[in-house]
Amino acid sequence: MFDHKHYTPIIKWKRGERFALENLRDDQLQSITPLVEIPPFQWNPNASGVDPAFSARLSAIPPEMNSAIRGLCPLFLDFSLIDQSASINGISPITWFFTAAHQYSIKAIPVVRLYSEANFVSDVRHLLASGCDGVCVRIRIEEANRETLSIDLPSLLNSLGVKCENVDIVFDWGNKAQSEADFLAFIGLLTILPEIKRWRTLTIAAGSFPSELKPGPGVFRIPRNDWLFWKGLVSQSEGLSRIPAFADYGIANPLSHTVELPENITLSAKIIYTIDKEWLLIRGGALYGRFAHPRRYEQYRDICKQIVSMNGVYRGPEFSHGDNCINECAQGHGTTGSPTTWVTNSLNAHIAFVVNCIANLDAI
Numbered sequence: 001m002f003d004h005k006h007y008t009p010i011i012k013w014k015r016g017e018r019f020a021l022e023n024l025r026d027d028q029l030q031s032i033t034p035l036v037e038i039p040p041f042q043w044n045p046n047a048s049g050v051d052p053a054f055s056a057r058l059s060a061i062p063p064e065m066n067s068a069i070r071g072l073c074p075l076f077l078d079f080s081l082i083d084q085s086a087s088i089n090g091i092s093p094i095t096w097f098f099t100a101a102h103q104y105s106i107k108a109i110p111v112v113r114l115y116s117e118a119n120f121v122s123d124v125r126h127l128l129a130s131g132c133d134g135v136c137v138r139i140r141i142e143e144a145n146r147e148t149l150s151i152d153l154p155s156l157l158n159s160l161g162v163k164c165e166n167v168d169i170v171f172d173w174g175n176k177a178q179s180e181a182d183f184l185a186f187i188g189l190l191t192i193l194p195e196i197k198r199w200r201t202l203t204i205a206a207g208s209f210p211s212e213l214k215p216g217p218g219v220f221r222i223p224r225n226d227w228l229f230w231k232g233l234v235s236q237s238e239g240l241s242r243i244p245a246f247a248d249y250g251i252a253n254p255l256s257h258t259v260e261l262p263e264n265i266t267l268s269a270k271i272i273y274t275i276d277k278e279w280l281l282i283r284g285g286a287l288y289g290r291f292a293h294p295r296r297y298e299q300y301r302d303i304c305k306q307i308v309s310m311n312g313v314y315r316g317p318e319f320s321h322g323d324n325c326i327n328e329c330a331q332g333h334g335t336t337g338s339p340t341t342w343v344t345n346s347l348n349a350h351i352a353f354v355v356n357c358i359a360n361l362d363a364i
Contacts, residue, residue: 001074001134001168001201002033004234005361007354008076008170008203008247009347010035013061016343017250022068023321023348029069031355035076035111035136035170035205035247036065038097043086055088058097066104076136076168077101078111084120092123098132109168111136112160114143114152125160134166134200141173145185150194164198170247173206173226174254186233187240196241204230207249209279211256217268219306220281227354228277231361246358250347251279267339269299271326272346273307273314274353280313282306287339297336304330315353322349 011017013036021034041058045051069075079094088096094110101108110124112135124135137156143149157167171189176182186204190196208225230246237243249256251272269284282303285293293299308314308330317327322345328334337345 002245004202004243004245005358006201006203006245007032007351007358008035008205008245009351009354010037010205010207010247010249011347012037012252012256013039013064016340017347018064018068019344020250020322020347020351023344024351025320026070026072028320028352028355029072031359032351033074033076034069035078035138037078037080038082038093040081040083043083045086049087049090051086054086058088058093059100062097062100062104062106065101065106069106071105071107074107074109074133076111076138076170077108078138079120080111080113080116084117092119094120095123095127098127107133109134109136111138111170112156113137114139114156116156118159121156121159128160128162128166134168135160135162136168136170138170138172141171141176144171144189150192153194164195165200167199168201168203169193169199170203170205171244172247173204173229175207175211182229186229187236190240190242190244202242202244203247204233204244205247205249206230207252207254209249209251209253211253213281217284218282220283222279222281224274224276224278227357234361246354248354251343251350269293269297269303270339271300271303271307271342272350273326274346274350275313276357280307280310297338300336300342301329301332315349319356320349320352322346322352 009032011021011034038061041054043051043054065075082093086093098108098110110127110132112121112124114137128135157164173182206226206229208223210222213220226248234243251274267287269287271282273280284299284303287296295302304326307326315323317324325345329336
């Protein structure tokens with residue numbers, strides 16, 4: 001399906017992230033295979049075992065995905081955050097969803113964890129038997145380091161009734177790819193992965209954006225250790241049987257994909273701009289509340305002007321939708337947008353930049 005010169009952004013299906021995909025150019029979409037995590041919608045069935053709100057939220061996603069990706073790229077779909085006891089009309093969420101996705105001609109590939117519940121594995125097995133195009137096995141670092149990996153992985157495939165050639169492996173380092181030791185550990189893992197040349201695709205995922213940042217306004221430079229980790233792996237790939245493709249958590253910390261932020265959190269104006277070795281996080285003051293900055297949402301214009309003025313950093317309005325929005329805002333055009341708007345623009349520019357870097361990396 002793809003080789004190592006490919007990008008898999010891990011995205012939680014929320015408004016800002018969805019529009020980041022929707023506003024990618026066709027050629028950018030064709031260069032990625034997003035791994036989409038379905039959010040943990042609450043399942044509160046009534047006496048009849050029905051939860052209309054849950055059904056409505058899940059039902060909205062297939063047409064949203066169809067609008068976002070326009071049939072231009074496949075998706076890995078991860079349902080692990082969904083309550084496995086939930087159902088829609090007596091059907092498991094993943095079974096219902098893939099039926100709906102098929103109606104929109106969405107090329108969706110189910111994601112299975114190494115130790116997924118038996119009923120979930122059974123559901124995926126039925127999807128595969130019904131013509132689903134393979135399966136993605138997402139393996140966390142702590143699972144990959146178990147001595148039983150060479151037994152547990154073939155056992156899972158046997159339960160799914162699938163061969164290696166129809167399996168996409170994603171080794172998910174989470175936020176642990178931070179040091180030289182982590183780099184060496186992954187190289188060691190590649191040497192013991194069973195049947196390494198037979199897997200349809202092989203990807204390493206990591207996210208080094210921090211979960212906590214120094215408070216207050218300012219310009220913060222955050223090392224992109226996940227990207228540097230992968231580039232180092234590629235540059236020292238001699239002797240490896242296979243080079244993995246790259247996946248990251250975009251402009252989010254991996255923890256944010258499993259923990260919902262409190263509703264009463266006070267948001268500040270901020271924009272994240274990705275460059276080769278770093279993220280630039282430029283943050284202003286609070287947008288609202290007792291301690292709101294006097295310029296409130298107009299702070300976004302100030303931040304955009306700051307980015308545009310950075311020689312050798314800003315890539316120009318034609319590079320991506322996100323870059324164009326930064327320029328438009330800096331010029332005083334249109335509205336300033338909201339925090340969600342700037343998640344969209346920051347992530348869109350990030351994905352476009354990573355796609356471009358992978359396509360032009362001299363070492364591969």
